[in-house]
Amino acid sequence: MLDLKYIRENVEAVKENCKNRGVEADVGLVVELADRRSALISELNELRHEQNQMAKSIGRERDEEARQKLIEESRAMKERIPKKEDELAEIERRLREEQLNIPNMTHPDAPIGKDDTENVEIRRWGEVPQFEFEARDHVEIGESLKLIDFDAGAKTTGSKFYFLRGDAVLLELGLVRYALDALIERGYEPAITPDLARDEALVGTGFIPRGPETQIYSVENTDLSLIATAEITLAGQLADEILQEDDLPLRFAGLSHCFRTEAGSHGRASRGLYRVHQFTKVEMFAFTTPEQSDAMHEEMLAVEEDIFQGLGIPYRVVDICTGDLGGAAYRKYDLEAWMPGRGDYGEVTSTSNTTDYQARRLAIRYRPEGSRPQLLHTLNGTAIAVSRALISLLENYQQEDGSVKIPDVLVPYVGKKEIQPAR
RNA sequence: GGAGGAGUGGCCGAGUGGUUGAAGGCGGCACCCUGCUAAGGUGUUAUACCUCUUAACGGGGUAUCGAGGGUUCGAAUCCCUCCUCCUCCGCCA
The missing domain is CATH 3.30.930.10 (Bira Bifunctional Protein; Domain 2)
Structure with missing residues (x-):
């Protein structure tokens, strides 16, 4: 498996390498999925952060009534998370699948040839x-x-x-x-x-x-x-x-x-x-x-x-x-x-x-x-x-x-x- | 196969629902002290990912306490499945 970051930063070299090795891998798709993944993780992190803050404030809250109110709010808020998680899991599954098709880079002295x-x-x-x-x-x-x-x-x-x-x-x-x-x-x-x-x-x-x-x-x-x-x-x-x-x-x-x-x-x-x-x-x-x-x-x-x-x-x-x-x-x-x-x-x-x-x-x-x-x-x-x-x-x-x-x-x-x- | 017990950071080990990524110790690193050695003091010490920023340092965030799933506003702590190790019993080379 190649490093995602490396693939993203060296798209052309990776494509060229696939070509030399006669491997059909969709490098472009990998990059696209990787971008999508990053965006989703950011969103999820943000949601979880809010959720964590909520939970902590509940732990601090001494007033029972206010506490109940916070719990209800928090409960409603957390429903947003599973959907994003599913989406992310699907993206990661596809990303991994594509990423695994990409072969290792090649020693500069290795002869280039088809078979x-x-x-x-x-x-x-x-x-x-x-x-x-x-x-x-x-x-x-x-x-x-x-x-x-x-x-x-x-x-x-x-x-x-x-x-x-x-x-x-x-x-x-x-x-x-x-x-x-x-x-x-x-x-x-x-x-x-x-x-x-x-x-x-x-x-x-x-x-x-x-x-x-x-x-x-x-x-x-x-x-x-x-x-x-x-x-x-x-x-x-x-x-x-x-x-x-x-x-x-x-x-x-x-x-x-x-x-x-x-x-x-x-x-x-x-x-x-x-x-x-x-x-x-x-x-x-x-x-x-x-x-x-x-x-x-x-x-x-x-x-x-x-x-x-x-x-x-x-x-x-x-x-x-x-x-x-x-x-x-x-x-x-x-x-x-x-x-x-x-x-x-x-x-x-x-x-x-x-x-x-x-x-x-x-x-x-x-x-x-x-x-x-x-x-x-x-x-x-x-x-x-x-x-x-x-x-x-x-x-x-x-x-x-x-x-x-x-x-x-x-x-x-x-x-x-x-x-x-x-x- | 049956019955029990356990798995926490580089290591040892505390922690049974709420600022715990995690006390304490050891080890490591940095600095201080020290004539040498030994001892002592202070600080620091996980990984991955996302993100901001930088030439670099760095900041913010998320996840991770064997693995995966679940309950909950909140899980190292409760439940389920699996893996590994230990003890006892049985069976077998």
Whole structure:
């Protein structure tokens, strides 16, 4: 959510930004509603003031007769208030609705473009493996090594669910632990968060409402939803709080399951584990001062690169263009790992600086030395999304004999050097 | 699941219908005193929004005592719903 005052004072810049991001938001209407709201609040304040004065004078009045008279007057007067309140509530509802459509402002260096085809590759790392044999994709590998069982997942739960079996279980736990260790070393506090969150937290982080393309599973007859990422719980944990400046930056490494309905994503590249309804993820999340957030964003990107370099998986870094940023991100980088099965790079991590866009809705502030509280900045980044990491890992490390080599850094965590066909 | 109790400002804690945004204490800040240290004195110390004014400081107003609703001329105080925490009982890993 953008600041109303900011929108009012920077109408043209906000409009321009919407255009760059390909977002249809009625900035003019927001301003109009905001003006209307201000006027109404003024009127209401005035009415309440009169009412309060009345009530106080009644409290002071000792003469019973005069008192009764005042009470009657006051009673009549107060009838004017509810109508205005209703009017204001309606205006605020509409204002909020419109305001939420307005995306965050954009980093001046973010590439301008209409969709993901205009994202800008910043650099590549690693060498794409050349196989002397017909490379298989992770679905085939997972099947032949009995690592991934989509049939069982479909039977018990539905399509796009899966069992991990055998060494894949060790691989998941190993990847998680590897990522956590990397983050702990850099001062991120590990946290296992709930896999469900109240609507409040989802609204605050901007995951709902999101119209028909919502990604979120809700639990019927409750105000709970399955989280799509630990970002929701990690951000929500500090809602309505005021932090000390000394406490910042705060870094978290959140481990959770992630659940996504993937509504409307049929037909998109989604074979195997690429687009599934449930996966495990270690998520980085940080709360920073406004001055710290750019540097923190670069840090998170560096951590992601370190993690994939450690795994020895070739990747490229992509600077996400304005049209593909989504609502909250001020700037976003993705890591796309090489996936031999598709012969292309595929997204494995994503890190965003959401500046104060998320903090505003969640009301998370900090107190700068000797001054009033102000909104802090929040950032998030994927350390490991296990399902996608598995794709790149199985496919890049497959061997001609059908086995899969385990990257050196994972050997201590997994307890073996390769995965051989089960017998 | 059953029965009770509690939620007040950065923290502790008073306050059961009328100048209470809220006593007192701690902590913070400013100034004074002090040879240093320690102690002491005075003052100040919430947030959001609306509005006026200013270069800035600031002034006025509204709301906020877990959240939301209600009663009342007037609610931290009464009623309802919800959330969270604590105690006891039951059940379960």
